[in-house]
Amino acid sequence: MKNPTQYQIIKCSSYNEYNVLARKKQPLIRPYLDAIQKVMDNAITEHKRTFAVRVDLRLPDYSNTVDLNSNDVCTRFIASLTAQIKADAIRKKREGKNPHPSSVRFIWAREKNTAHKQHYHWVLLFNKDRYHCTGKIDIGNDNLFTRITAAWASALSLPFNEALRLVHLPKNAHYYLDANNTNFTADYSSLYRRASYLAKLNTKQYGLGQRCFGYSQR
Template sequence: MVHSNDNDLLKLEFNNLLAEAQRCYGGISSHHLKKSLDVVQSAIATFGRVFALRVDLRCANDAIDEQCDMPLCFQRNDPKVITRFIAALNSRIKANLQRKGKSAKPDYPLYIWVRERDTSKYAHYHLVLFFNKDIYGYLGCYQDSDGENMGTRVQKAWCSALGLAYPDHKHLVHFPLNGSYVFNKRSMDLKPEHFNNFLNRLAYLCKTRTKIMNDGLRNFGSSQV
């Protein structure tokens, strides 16, 4: 049972995070921030120890310029592309665990994604993926196209979702600097510096400035928790 004092404390912490995010990034969707924190809490409750990974996904430049009639590539960048990406990543995780002889139901990652567009022709996606740290705890050497690690799985899943060849288009996946975090229930309670840094970076996904508001499509999605 959560006491009223606990609720007041949680509300205060949320308001402090929201205020700090607004100071750093401008307008913030409080609804998206609340949903994002719900996923963080669900990841901790589900996995115990959590490995969180920031990822950016972009579409290819498919023409030399807007007047060019000859496309450089044909990509499937429709609104379902992010759904295909999550499904492709889960499929690769399942296959990896089966090769290791782990036949139990896989701990698929939880996720948060946002769809944005700045000056580019196509939208791009910012994500946070949440893994069970006891199974997947590292990004790995994703520069090695033949490597078997979480970085290359993400790259292959995005290329698959776009219908583009790997490794030719693996550069469309970007892993931000210092974008890996490990935390647990104790982190949520004590708020060490690295966890506060993670929450601030999570809040970046909830900024409103570059969200696409007028095309009738979703610009935020997350695991159902």
């Protein structure tokens, strides 16, 4: 892990012609901004209509089965979420339906500050023709929010009810991109600006031998 002073940072309010959440006292890491744009571009290339959601996933105070100092929980989370989405598609096909395929793309940042426990900020991207919202926060619902929570429970080896209190949708968490819509540039800019928060230099833990930022490579 690099020392934070070794990163290329920006402090201006725009990058690559898009607005970002940089401030004088809250610089952003340039390679992370590039990665965010790469993920968004890959998503819209595959799915001309893309649904993105901002979600915060927190870690429990302790765990007897999971190393909370390792980012392996992120790998397990994405693997579980992807498996659930594939299983749901298989189930729907057996019912005679024809669900749209959907990749799961993601960006995450691991942070900790004095006011909060260690936590992850995520942006998850899906095919909008398959998912257009997360759904209501209700254990009985078969929706995307339930799948996200179940995947986090699986990653942490926790019961669903315990993981539920560790999953949080911030305000205005849903974003929509449509490559054929006249509002595409504005919508893209809005999501990029929101996602740029994950690229901030402050509140990340450096020098622990673990990455503070990750993203899907395809």
